Amino acid sequence: MAKISSRAELESWRESILAGRDLSKPCITVCGGTGCRALASEGVSTAFGEELRRAGLEAKVDLRMTGCHGFCERGPIVVIFPERIFYPGVTSNDIPEIICKTIVGGEVIERLLYEDPLTGEKIVHEPAVPFYREQQRILMKDNGLIDPKKIEDYIAVGGYKALAKALFEMTPEEIIEEVKRSGLRGRGGAGFPTGRKWEICRRAKGEVKYVICNADEGDPGAYQDRSLVEGNPHSILEGIIIGAHAIGAHEGFIYIRNEYPLAVEHISLAAQQAEEYGFLGEDILGSGFDFTFKVHRGSGAFVCGEETALMASVEGRVGEPRRRPPYPAQEGLWGRPTNINNVKTWATVRHIINNGAEWYSGIGTETSKGTMVFSLVGKVNNTGLVEVPMGATLRHLIYDIGGGIRGGKKFKAVQTGGPSGGCIPESLLDLPIDYERLTEAGSMMGSGGMIVMDEDTCMVDMARYFLGFSTDESCGKCTACREGGKRMYAILDDMTHGRGREGDIELLQELSEAMKDGALCALGGTAPNPVLTTMRYFRDEYEAHIREKRCPAGVCKDLISFYIIPENCPGCGLCLRACPEGAISGEKGKPHVIDPDECIRCGICREVCNLDAIGVR
């Protein structure tokens, strides 16, 4: 296929792709996101291919490996079109039956259906599953429909339409105005208004300008950027090209985490295809606009997600942040004006151009517009990626979509904003989620990680965990972060080992203030947030650690001991065999005992016991 050199050619290409598709033809889609792949979805897809061949159905049924559907907990996910029959947790053994009954016989296989854990009801169609039903999917919508390796699939769902509109119907100023009016704010952390950022960069002096997509996604527990880059790479690319045109940049980069090999592969392939078809390169779609795009792999440093460190890294240097101002929009990559946005921010652009600013600003709250993709993980039943309008409550996310807490345990807190964010307690579950509300609660939006914790999570241990993370990832350039972090970590570490002292809480508070004031970049400036919020909402746990040398959640090893509850123990021997230290003894059929001197509190006995016979003190 030759380069597309006009808007009309793009539309006729789209028409020919759509004309070649029979929407009533059965299509089996298998999720190819990293989560489902970890659950062997590639094998499932291969097995479908073989079975179709064996049954002589290759020509009659399409098979497609799609991007991430988001309901990763239940992978590998199979959806059969056109009806959208939803089979979660499919294994290779199920495939002959699916082909024979569902594809050939048109029959739904009861045992493979999703069962709503709350009502016990079996659900046939994907959109009716509560996890999906309660979402409003804009960015994630096409992930489950298209093969991310095929540009044709993207074109079929309206791909590059917004780019054509922006290039041929709008001036750069009009594009910026549209984005400004939409109310879109950056999805990478601080929530800076995107249109304003573009405008500053457009107005900045200089012939050469750059745009960057921040796909470093360092926030542990968040993986929506990965899922979008893997599952719909062209949608990000389209946003970047539109933004570059509006700003007046002719070169762009995506900075992507080294830990995401599949995402690197898919975005690289997408860029190559885009160039082949004339969406990148010289004279894009015959508009006269030139733009080149490169993929830059990160090398595993959390601080490189910070924009100034990221740019240093792209330049081939050590990724250390620098003071701002000057902001990247004034002085960025190689000293030139540079506009940097998060993956989700870029992916939103095409929707605003296609549907208009009013449509977008009609979604969300007063100050936070549109939808946000959260990664709902931790101790919640339905873990996965969830896209909801801004303003949805935490309760709605965790209970209506997330299906509540695993194993009937009690909710304790939800952590948002990654290592810069905080832990939000049960009393704030009805908080509508937007930038301001989360900040008021002492946390932040961050890039959308949402880690749910239950009664078995120790909040002092969590604070220590985050401080350990930030200290480990501190680049060491400024004293406040390098030394302050270390001191705070040491105090928290002492607490979890039973060496906490009166006055530690006050000292932590003081150190937090010093770090906030003195740190060079937001890594150090926000690192105390997890400590401050846990001290604010869970002070009693800190006090128990300090005064009573007790860990109420039963996590901190030096403060707990395991014992066997004789009434619950039938003497099955499971724990005895699993104990790596040989610390458990007892006759078969009689309650066992744990020798506290031998026990290393690894927790394996508790893990293997099905009868709740292992207690923690």
Next chain:
Amino acid sequence: MEIEVDKIDALVDEYGGEHRALTTILQDIQDEHHYLPKEALQRVSERMGLPLIQVYQVAKFYKAFSLEPRGKHLITVCLGTACHVRGGVPIVEQLGRSLDIAPGETTKDRRFTLETVNCLGCCALGPVMVVDGEYHGKMAASRVDRVLKRCIEAKEATANG
């Protein structure tokens, strides 16, 4: 470690010797050798006309690079927040007991290297353990030894057969 000078030169030249390609070049070397041999860093510095200290600084700063040779099998355990709250630490501890090494170390026979990472993007399936690029979600400390054994046996069987 035998370093093929020509290969490194070709790699540097492929990127036009541009300084901004330094991390990319080091990634390519790391992909091939699973670590950055000293001789390779020296050659990169000469060919790119960069001070060795600058090359070394970059190699040392980024976590993806290792200056020590790694074992034949790489085991990575995620200790990101989602994996941490669902029991990532007991998995690292169990591996430590079984292999008799701490995270970041390699066994004496150079068979295994154990590493931890701050999130692999499979957070919904935590805790996650990766053996030679193969992801294992929903891990439990009590299953570590079994999964590892099965995995390694399968790999070594294909390698030998």
